[in-house]
Amino acid sequence: MLNYTIRRLLMLIPVLLGMTLIVFSIIHAIPGDPADVILGEKASNESKQALREQLKLDQPLYVQYGDYLAKLLTGDLGNSIRTRESIAEEIVPYLAATLELTAFSMIFAVVVGVNAGIFSAWKQNSWFDYTSMLIALIGVSMPIFWLGLMEQWLFALELKWLPSIGRMNPRDPVDSVTGLYLIDTLLAGRWDQFWTVLKHLILPSIALGTIPMAIIARMTRSSMLDVLRSDYIRTAKAKGISQLGVIYKHALRNAFIPVLTVIGLQFGLLLGGAVLTETIFAWPGIGRYIFDAISARDYPVIQSGILIIALIFVLINLLVDLLYAAVDPRISYK
Amino acid sequence: MGSNLLEIHNLHTHFVTERGVIPAVDGVDLIIRKGEIVGVVGESGCGKSVTSLSVMRLLPQPPGKYAGGEIRFKGEELIKAREKRMKQIRGNEISMIFQEPMTSLNPLLTIGEQIIETLRVHMPIGKKDATNRAIEMLKKVGIARAESIVRSYPHQLSGGMRQRVMIAIALCCEPELLIADEPTTALDVTIQAQILDLMKKLNRDMGTAIMMITHDLGVVAEICERVVVMYAGKVVEEGAVRDIFANPRHPYTQGLIRSIPKMDEEQSRLYSIPGQVPKPGSITEGCRFAPRCEHVMDICKSKLPELISGANPAHRSRCWLNTTQEVAN
Structure with a gap:
């Protein structure tokens, strides 16, 4: 290993x-x-x-x-042409902002997607199955910018439930230590700020997480359907295990391996693909950072930004490969 | 002879498909007494597996559907039982083992976890006691090094070992009935004999009745006391193994027995029953075996014979040949 x-x-x-x-x-x-x-x-x-x-x-x-x-x-990413600042230092807060957003989006996508997939497979051909798969289909084909704008219109402008842009209340800035504001506010013990930061995260996370959520839901469903037909599921039922036990203990773990692959790939895609979401929600993330650098032909920033995203992408997929071995005892790496 | 453990009366299990209703089990009667081993024999598609899954209520519905009859386990009607009650029965009072030991165990859980899980679903037992019980059970089914095997995963074991583990899981709660659906079909011949010996021994030691579903009359001869022969969703003959081998009365049973290869006879070609099992749904009036029968008469094609006994009340068959003989005698 x-x-x-x-x-x-x-x-x-x-x-x-x-x-x-x-x-x-x-x-x-x-x-x-x-x-x-x-x-x-x-x-x-x-x-x-x-x-x-x-x-x-x-x-x-x-x-x-x-x-x-x-x-x-030598570990030197160079300096930005525009700001003359060291890129290695400059990029950290942007990277943290994007990591926080993508991580939160992925949590949303995995929790909703996996459970919708499980339930759809369990109640195959039920109205729930049809509805959720229809939503998933719409989700996959939904343009992110349109979804983002609709969210802002409905939840920020009309209902006034959630803030429409930004990461925090600019009049009450977060003391940044890690750059991940949810963690920073918790470290500072500022529950009110934590709540504000959380509210700022919700709309962009849904906008960014909808496509992966839909893909994960469809993948989980088909993988679960496969597994639910297998002999060991019949054995589990014959042992007198409850419906929930069969689904979560026996079926889900077996169905999870292909889903894990999709999660890894989607996580990587989100990191690089957050530009649209970050633009719509004025999120100071790495997508915006690189986008601005491209407009300014800030070569060193573009190169380093893309290199770091590529590095994270590859590392996440390595992590996924290692997780296979943790989930499935038949897989071992030598 | 003990009292009746399982009584199946006139069971009809259908599959509702887009092309119509297929009666996979069409009026089956079957009795299993306490502690006995009963063979259920027939070709693929005759309804023997569907009968067993019906008893466990494990048939997916839809497309499966209980269209009539009753299944009584110790007097309790199972078809109408609540799902909650069925969960208590499955694995605890009636257990089941399957044909494919290679795929019947969950590949991601250790052998121990899979036995312990069954124990803990059905009885109040701590993890440590359950582990000890699992090891004890593995020893009982003849697994050496049981202490290390509990921590192994299914892919580390051979087919024969896995089937032993399946038996250990099935019998760990000491059920009164074990349904074995072709438990030796996927195994090597030498391993088959070992598994059959094991089942016979456990039947003797634990008093578990066994419903042995098989297409192999050799298996029946090896361990069963009684046998029920099924053809196209119906029982065509039943009786003590001894009587049926010595004096098969239904032409289908006769054909099955003739198709067993014999070591002491020189045959250029092994006998096989001509034709094929009728496709489900294509069954017409009259005796289902008539199109393949060597002794077919006019009446066979129009009217279905009853399951009746001759001089020996325990040996019954469903054939006009026997009824006419009876009339003639």
């Missing part, structure tokens, strides 16, 4: 190296120039050229890539 983990971690190196090359090439293929963005259209060619030289953008691409890699190997 340990050997396997180490081998998988070592395999990260070529993956991430390839990732940097692809991202670097794509970014430089985008038309546009940081010097234009920073100095404005009306700046003189001389000053633009001077800035390019200062940022080493006049060097051949392979030299730029080599420099970038050399720095990366």
Whole structure:
């Protein structure tokens, strides 16, 4: 198990190296120039050229890539062209904001999706099954931005139940330690702030979590239907186990392995795909951070941001692979 | 002979499908007395498994449907029993083991967990006592190193071992009736004999009655006292194993016995009953076996014979041949 983990971690190196090359090439293929963005259209060619030289953008691409890699190997993500700040420091609060949002969305997606899937499979072809699978189908095909806007309109504007944008009350800022506000407010013992932060999380989490929720519900349902037909479920019933015991103890664990795969993949997708949600809900997350960097042609920020998302994505999927072994004794890694 | 443990009277179990109602079990009568081993024999699709699942009330409904008759266990009607009562009965008073030991155990739970679970559902017993009981039960079914096997997972055991574990689970609450649905079909011949010996021994030691569902008359000859032969959802012959082997009265039973390979006879080709079991739903009037029968008469095609006995009241068969003989005598 340990050997396997180490081998998988070592395999990260070529993956991430390839990732940097692809991202670097794509970014430089985008038309546009940081010097234009920073100095404005009306700046003189001389000053633009001077800035390019200062940022080493006049060097051949392979030299730029080599420099970038050399720095990366020492753990230096470089500095933002716009703010001149160290990216490694600047990115942390954005990353934390996104992690909090995606984690909360995934909890929503897994709790609702898995249970809806279980119940649909249990009561196959019932009205509940039809309704929830219809909702799941709508959920999969729902554009996030539209869902987000509708939520804001209904729950924030009309009903005034929940705040429409932001992470917290700007007049009562959270003392950030971890960057995860739910944890920060708890550490500070500020229950009122915790509640405010929680309320801010609800709408964006639903907007972001709806598609994974729908996918997880459909996956759980089909996996459960498979398992419920198996011989050991019949054995469990013949032993006199209650309906709930059969479903949760015997069927769900067996049905969970394919669902786990989907959860891992969706978690990764959410990390990178939160841009829309973050834009609609003015959520200061990494999606917004990278999006703004792309508009400003802030090359180092784009590269580092995408690299970090890729790293998290790969790590989550490694975690999922390791969890298989925890769930299923037949799987063991050597 | 003890008193009746299980009485099935005129049981009709149907499958309601889009293409119509299929009577998988069509008026079956069956009695199992305390402590006896009864074989239920027939080809695939004759309704023997459906009968057993009906007793356990484990038939998925829909498409399954109890269309009539009654199942009495120690006098208690099971078809009308509440689900809560059935849960108390399953695994505790009536247990069941299945054909596929490879897939009948939950792959994610240890052997111990699966035995302990059954014990704790049915009796107030602590975890530690239950574990000891599980180990004891594993020893009883002939598993060596029971202390380490309780912590093993099913995939670490062989097919024969798994079937022993299934038997241990089934018998851990000391049920009065064990329904064994082709328990040896998926096993190697040598393992088959061991499992049959084990079942016979447990029947003797614990007094558990066994309803042995099989298509293999060899199994019946090995361990059963009585046998019920089924064909297309109906009982066609029943009686003591001795009588049926010595003097099979229904042409179907005769065919089954003739299709057992014999070591002492030289045969170029093994006998097989011509034709196939009628497709469920395609059954017409008259005797169901008539289209395949060597002795078919006109009456067979129009009228279904009753299950009647001859000189020996315990040996009954459903064939016009026997009734006409009776009339002639």
